Amino acid sequence: xxxxxxxxxxxxxAAWSNVRLVSGDGSTRxxxxxxxxxxxxxxxxxxxxxxxxxxxxxxxxRATAPSTGTPPREDPMTYGAFRSLVEDRRSIRKFTTDDxxxxxxxxxxxxxxxxxxxGNQQAYEVVVVRSPERRxxxxxxxxxxxxxxxxxxxxxxxxxxxVSAARYGERGSSLYAxxxxxxxxxxxMLAATTLGLGTVWVGAFDTEAVARALDCAAGExxxxxxxxxxxxxSPGARPRxxxx
Numbered sequence: 001x002x003x004x005x006x007x008x009x010x011x012x013x014a015a016w017s018n019v020r021l022v023s024g025d026g027s028t029r030x031x032x033x034x035x036x037x038x039x040x041x042x043x044x045x046x047x048x049x050x051x052x053x054x055x056x057x058x059x060x061x062r063a064t065a066p067s068t069g070t071p072p073r074e075d076p077m078t079y080g081a082f083r084s085l086v087e088d089r090r091s092i093r094k095f096t097t098d099d100x101x102x103x104x105x106x107x108x109x110x111x112x113x114x115x116x117x118x119g120n121q122q123a124y125e126v127v128v129v130r131s132p133e134r135r136x137x138x139x140x141x142x143x144x145x146x147x148x149x150x151x152x153x154x155x156x157x158x159x160x161x162x163v164s165a166a167r168y169g170e171r172g173s174s175l176y177a178x179x180x181x182x183x184x185x186x187x188x189m190l191a192a193t194t195l196g197l198g199t200v201w202v203g204a205f206d207t208e209a210v211a212r213a214l215d216c217a218a219g220e221x222x223x224x225x226x227x228x229x230x231x232x233x234s235p236g237a238r239p240r241x242x243x244x
Contacts (some may be wrong), residue, residue, distance in 0.1 A: 087237070089189055093147040094200025095229030100153045104195050108155070108228070115183045118176035123163035124184050124223075127156040129216050134213055140224060141185035141209035142202055152225030155199075156214055157181040157187055159221040181223040188226055198231035 105128060112126060129135055130153055137150035138156070148154060159181040164172030189199045202225040210222040 001016045014059060040200075046229060058241045083194060085190060089193045090237075091200040091236050092229070092231045092233060092235070093200050093227075094232040095147070095151050095198065095227070096232045098152070098230040100228055100230070104192075104197065105153060105228075107195060108188050108191045108197075112184050112187050115180075115187040117183065118164060118172065118181040119167055121164050121172070121176070122180065123172070123177040125158045125160060125179035125220070126184060126188070127158060129154040129156060129214070137213035138205075138210060142205040142214055142225060145202055145204070147200060147227050148202055148225055151182065151229040155185070155226040156210070156222060157185045157188075157224045157226065158214065158216060159223050160219075161221060162219055178221065178223055185224045185226055187222055188228075192228055194232070197228055199226050199228050201226065 011189070089230065109126065109128075113122075117123065129138065132149075135149045135151070135154055139145055139147075139156055142148050159177035161173035161177045163179040164180070166172075168176055185201065189201070192199045195198075203223075204224065205222070207222055211220065216222065
């Protein structure tokens with residue numbers, strides 16, 4: 001992974017990846033194939049992923065025996081530890097000048113690729129933006145939210161409606177792809193928190209302007225921008241509604 005990337009990584013086989021590299025000079029290149037029709041996903045996903053939710057084989061794959069589940073971890077996370085992680089996450093809008101290394105970005109993306117998606121179609125991409133010019137363009141598209149430009153890295157989550165629509169039709173196009181990108185962003189925020197990094201969800205922006213800044217293909221829909229950096233502020237907890 002270099003100066004920036006586009007992710008929606010599918011499997012450890014590396015046969016398909018929606019990773020796009022955004023270099024420091026603002027140029028972009030893609031790593032792996034761009035978008036596969038849903039019926040082609042079975043060719044690169046494990047056989048167990050090429051099934052409908054009811055266990056029947058999809059047209060492009062074959063059913064396999066149900067998984068016996070993931071072996072228990074030696075050090076399973078407790079609810080208390082998870083609760084602490086969730087409580088520690090804050091919306092950070094002020095960042096230090098320290099860079100965010102490639103190793104940390106990779107850790108975040110590794111967590112993101114494990115997020116659940118509708119039918120395991122993974123109809124999203126993550127564009128990792130380091131270029132100052134691109135960050136400035138994103139900040140302008142986000143109505144002048146300065147933290148978008150000042151953070152050393154911006155993760156842009158983009159929905160791929162065509163990928164989900166190939167299996168789920170209009171509902172996949174209009175809803176599931178957006179949900180996929182949203183879930184991915186939530187995973188990224190929590191992963192960043194474990195690394196001592198701060199993030200803030202940015203959803204107020206001119207969609208078309210963001211798409212241009214990210215060199216999105218026709219039909220791709222930016223869903224969220226996530227500035228990432230070392231926190232230069234320590235905001236307190238915000239009020240939340242009670243469970244009761």
